[in-house]
Amino acid sequence: MQPKYWIFDLDNTLHDASKHAFPVIDAAMTNWLQNNLELSHTDANAIRQAYWRRYGATMLGLRKHHPHLSPHHFLQACHPLAQLRTAIHPMPRLKITLAQLPGQKYLFTNGPLAYAEMMLNELGIAHLFTDIAAIDTVKLQPKPFSGSFRAMLKQFGLQARDTVMVEDSIDNLITAKRLGMCTIWLRPSNRNHPAADRVIQHLHQLIQ
Structure with missing residues (x-):
């Protein structure tokens, strides 16, 4: 496989977000909801999780049910950069893998630009x-909404058929595959899925 363009997810693809980033972001979201919706910590945490389960992103629930609140302020507050940068957990052999991988590389994330x-x-x-x-x-x-993917491809000036997407989320890869992208699923096991053209357990397998 010699693709022209690689599109990488960020969290749990280029770094292990479960060790530090996700707990920090989840706590910041709960605190923001608690303060801006005047809720108890327990209720704010429940709403955060409910919106994520129902809409796929807490921010979408916020926009639907609380349109008077700024999504941009929410994104900024929920990604406290100074705290997030205190513990970074890159995937093994990250730098050498990306450096040796031929083709242009792009990042596509559900996080805000400043965080990325x-x-x-x-x-x-x-x-x-x-x-x-x-x-x-x-x-x-x-992600995984198709409008997000189309906006990404338009921003990059790419055609889906010329790209390979590397992701840990199969829901995101389902959309990518439907749009004509080649897909690589990064996951702990080797269990496959029709939306994944290839399954890898470690990022450095891309250059093997």
């Missing part, structure tokens, strides 16, 4: 990426 830029810099791989599509550059449409 910070993470690439902290991981030491920002110079390897041509562009970043973040939720605030694709009209606040998160």
Whole structure:
């Protein structure tokens, strides 16, 4: 496989977000909801989880049920960069894998642009990426919605058939596959799925 363009997810693809980033972001979301909706901590946490389960992103539930609140302020507050950068957990052999992988590389994330830029810099791989599509550059449409993917491809000036997407989320890969992208599923086991053209357990398998 010699693709022209690689499109990478960020969290749990380029770094292990479960160890630090996701707990920090989840706690910040709960605190923001508690303060802005005047809820107890327990109720705010329940709403955060309910919106995520129902809409696929807490922010979508916020926009639907609380349109008077700013989604941009929510995204900024829920990604406290100073706290997030205190513990970064890159995937094994991340730098050498990306450096040796032929083709241009792009980032596509449901996080805000400031968070994506910070993470690439902290991981030491920002110079390897041509562009970043973040939720605030694709009209606040998160993956896996097709509108988000189309906005990403338009931003990058790419055709789906020329790209390979590397993701840990099969829901996102289902959309990518439907649009004509080649798909690689990064997951702990080797269980396959029709939407995945290839399954890898470690990112460095891309250069093997």
